[in-house]
Amino acid sequence: MPSTLKLSQRETAFNNEVVTRFELYNSLFQTLPFYQVKDTGILLPFFSSHCEKEANKQLSPSEIIESFFKKYVPDIDHREQINRMFRFIQYIERQVVLFDAIEDSSFSKIGREDETGTMQSLLQQASVSEQQRTNIAKKLDDFTLRLVLTAHPTQFYPGSVLGIMTDLIEALKTNDINTIDVLLQQLGKTPFFNKKSPTPFDEAVSLAWFLENIFYHAVSGIQTKLEDEFELDTHRVNQLLEMGFWPGGDRDGNPNVTADSTKSVAAFLRQRVFRAYYRDFRVLKRRITFRGVEKFMVTLEKLVYDNAYSKQDPKNVAPEILDTLYAIRQTLIADHDSLFVKVVDDLIKKVRLFGCYFATLDIRQDSRVLRKVFNYVTEHRKAETGIIDGYEKLDEAEKLEQLTFNKVDFHCPADADFLIADTLNTIRLMKQIQHTNGEKACQRFIISNCQQASDILQLIDLFLWSGWDKDGLTVDFMPLFETVNDLTHAAGVMESLYTHPFYKEHLKKRGNLQTIMLGFSDSTKDGGYLMANWSIYKAKVELTSMARKYGIDLAFFDGRGGPPARGGGKTHRFYASMGTEIENQHIQLTIQGQTVSSQYGSVETARFNMEQLINAGIISALHPNRNDLLDTRHKELIAKMADESYKMFLDLRQHPLFVEYLEKFSPLKLLSHINISSRPTKRNTDAQLKLEDLRAISFVTSWSQLKQSIPGFYGVGTALNKMKDSGHWEEIKDLYSRSGFFKTMVDNCTMSMSKSDFRVTAYLEKDKKFGAFWKMLKDEFELTKAMLLELTGSTVLMQEYPVERKSIAIREKIVLPLVIMQHYALQCLNDCQDEELTKIYNKLVIRTVYGIVNAGRNLA
Incomplete structure (x- = not known):
């Protein structure tokens, strides 16, 4: 205390x-x-x-x-x-x-009630000894933090109001009474609510405001600080900091999310990140006016501007942009005394962090829908799929034996049910989005209400029947365990997957990293506050033990809502208290509802809260509290x-x-x-x-x-x-x-x-x-x-x-x-x-x- x-x-x-x-x-x-x-x-x-x-x-x-x-x-x-x-x-x-x-x-005067959880605290620990600095750097190289913005209906402020709030906060910092008065007048005239329900695309636009105005700066700022202080591997496979995005991709129980809206949101995110890059490029252009870089600057401007503002056929140009930026950087170092190298480094960092996609667009669908789609395809193409008659009546062990993973080129008929058509079209669309925006743009498929290993393996079959190859299946399949009963059986489901030959091989190609999502909201509705928290804790212990048994790198993705009743509360303390029985080197959580604006509504608060999460993961790994091991x-x-x-x-x-x-x-x-x-x-x-x-x-x-x-x-x-x-x-x-x-x-x-x-x-x-x-x-x-x-x-x-x-x-x-x-x-x-x-x-x-x-x- x-x-x-x-x-x-x-x-x-x-x-x-x-x-x-x-x-x-x-x-x-x-x-x-x-x-x-x-x-x-x-x-x-x-x-x-x-x-x-x-x-x-x-x-x-x-x-x-x-x-x-x-x-x-x-x-x-x-x-x-x-x-x-x-x-x-x-x-x-x-x-x-x-x-x-x-x-x-x-916030800077009253918000930091827990300085032990800040970046400054981490740097102070690093200054104790060179060995301690090395230990922290090593942990940071293994650590990842992913914040996923979700379209849950509690982010009530429209973008116009959020913009006013941002300006109001800045005016209040200096007690600029005239500006405050004018902004309050503007606030009085600005509507607080929509006259009609937003579409999934509208929700994406609303939440993308935070990506563009908050996380674009906060994430790159933290990355810069960490790279300046520690010798981090900048070319690692799993980024230290990543953003995820659900509007337009989360179709679980939302009939308004379609393949078309998914495609539109992916294109919108791409456009917004390039517009952010272009704003930074204009700063770069005003500073870098030297000989020897002209052709690189012309190339860079065309790459960024065309992707931000033209309707050209898009492709993943992030590698090309980075090559051009590295060429500019090298010229500055060699010929111009490294003048303005830091400005170039800043844009390099942002392109490495956000690519052509800004945030990974997750796809989510309920297992019951996916089972219907699987049955539909097998009925239409039984011979090619190799799925036997009466498959759906088999028990789980028999199903796992019968799955064939044959490649089939199945195109959904025009008269198919909406959910069936949407699922199959979305699976094909994921491949297209990866081609235009990069693999990380859309590489995760979350199966909600996941109850058995066949729920995931049958989905893999659907991918192989919809244009994907076994060797090029650049998708991570994530079970979501939500109810008290499903959490109890989660470890057994994962063992079935870890020991299944096809899945074992697929996981190996994906870096042996398995992400598992756990839902606080439905488990609380199902079992109450204490039982939900305890069920998730127990499931994490059992799932960690199972992953370690099979040499799997495990990431927990926590579906944490705003209130404690849905997993909210003091988030960094939650992660700092996991103990060594629970894998904690990858922190992934949903940010939703008012939590978006209350904890991540400004660059300062976003950095502070993200730094606390990083600190919780690193310090609990380096100095585990023996009392957290129950x-x-x-x-x-x-x-x-x-x-x-x-x-x-x-x-x-x-x-x-x-x-x-x-x-x-x-x-x-x-x-x-x-x-x-x-x-x-x-x-x-x-x-x-x-x-x-x-x-x-x-x-x-x-x-x-x-x-x-x-x-x-x-x-x-x-x-x-x-x-x-x-x-x-x-x-x-x-x-x-x-x-x-x-x-x-x-x-x-x-x-x-x-x-x-x-x-x-x-x-x-x-x-x-x-x-x-x-x-x-x-x-x-x-x-x-x-x-x-x-x-x-x-x-x-x-x-x-x-x-x-x-x-x-x-x-x-x-x-x-x-x-x-x-x-x-x-x-x-x-x-x-x-x-x-x-x-x-x-x-x-x-x-x-x-x-x-x-x-x-x-x-x-």
Whole structure:
């Protein structure tokens, strides 16, 4: 734990840099270009205070809203009350942006709560001795970090708003009041949401903003720093830093992603990286004006400009660009005293990092779809494929024996089902993208809901039947294990693959590196917070052991969402606490939802968070904490707690009121109307909602809107209490103080709970139908809170992280009126018979969702 002095310094800095400045600049909202903005600005503090005070009395949202208007604006009718609420929403949404920008602008003064995880810390360790420097350099040569941007529907800010935020952060760093005022005026005029749902291509454009404006600079900056400090192999096969991309490639349950959208996104990423190169080239051109380089500069300009702006037939020109840059570099060294070599080196580094593709476009599809495609092709070309009649009825061992891996040139008939045609067309398209953008442009196929080795081997057959050769199969096949059951059997599935002759040979050609994706979101929805975390931990231990048994280099790709309930939280601490039983030299994780803008929204924050991940991987490998290697007794204790919470979570899921409660009191049914994603909120089109069809992101978002973070804590308190009652409390306290894994899990749970507020729904305790159900949820919250406070020796949740706790508290206070208005509108909807009013209430609910999620930063 950081020293008390350091904590008080950070708190003082937070108060001065964030709290005081927010209060100061918040007054500028009085001049925003909204209708009656001054009236709204004057009224809103009274409304916020009223919501806080009346929520403490456990009044219903309807009582809170109605009493407010009766007291403060008594002479307006119901329609005008609703108009006022919409204006409150406009105002609060922009207050959230201002608070975000002020916090981000103060990052260098308050953001670095854990200096031990920075690049500076790594360099300090390297300076201890030459041997230590050599050890770090050696680990860096084996280490890789891949961040994958995914199109999950919680990145609410459009590119226009992100651009304003970026400029606002810079203006706030110098307290440039005039620029801040103008930017807030611009913010007031700029829409915060789409009038229609984005296409997969729209999502790609939105997330590519971060590639172009943030990661292009942050990744190359880190690479430069590491190469300057350590003698790294710049021609290694696996890059140290890589970016991945899912919009346009992730078609699992998203019928709007097609081969055409995949092709368009790949072309767009290519164009954007060349435009970034061209901007850098123009700087280069202004500096390098010497004799002997003219012809190289002409060649370079044509290569970069043509690929950035013309519609020519594209091809992978990265090697040609690099050769030209190296020729320029050599001339500068030989004839011009190395003047401006660093400018050339910077562009060389970026081309090496991003090639002609910017980020690897991952393809993902569900195993059930892939099985249908496999069966379709074998039915049409049985003789050539060599697959016997009745194959699908064989058991797994027999299937593995029967697979033939024959090459077949199968072209999908025009009358084929959409999913079948899309799968086969996409497999062919991957080859084309590799030809135009380079192999790394599209080389990974992720099989979600992977349950058996044949799911992967049958997909390989589909590649061999769609234009790919065995010797030229430049594709990595990645199983995604998600449910508790699938995680339990994951190691056995991988052993079947490692021992299969064809797959073993394929893996050898791919550098003997196997990537396995593990999904936190669905495992939490399936088994609850403790069981999901423990199942993934156990699976990682077993999968690591299996890979080491067969000499396989293993990379875990973690599907980590924003909130702790979906694997989020203190990410670098999660990786630093893996222990030697878990392979950790390749860190791969999804960056999604508000996590993109909150942790990677500026070059400074992106560099800091990436440096922490690098540090976590390197230092945990060089200096493994023996306490992170859980002993048999500690594993028994965690397993018992996981089982206990699992039983409780399953009982909750099976409760007859569970789904109805979510549908009635959260915006779940309306999430599909929020125009932030091309992906449906559930996996089928049935009118009746089934929990198994509900996407994990919708599940977690609904609970967060209710201000009941059930997926992030439910069952934890009961499990801890059972340990205490059975006489194991001292062991649990010892486990918390010694195990980085268990401490991180507990601390992330307290973060989830800090964003809960049962006052909002306290009126439900008196509800005849749902009262007992609500009380069951509240009782578990209170029990968990009490047990966690006792376990951590705290008097308040997140006591160890006071600045983060205060930040959450301020954000929750800003959006409490949004929460009250949302629940008021939901209450009105339950009794409304007026069609026009129903539409207005729906809109009111939908509009509140944006601000609540954005303020939470990792709520969905």
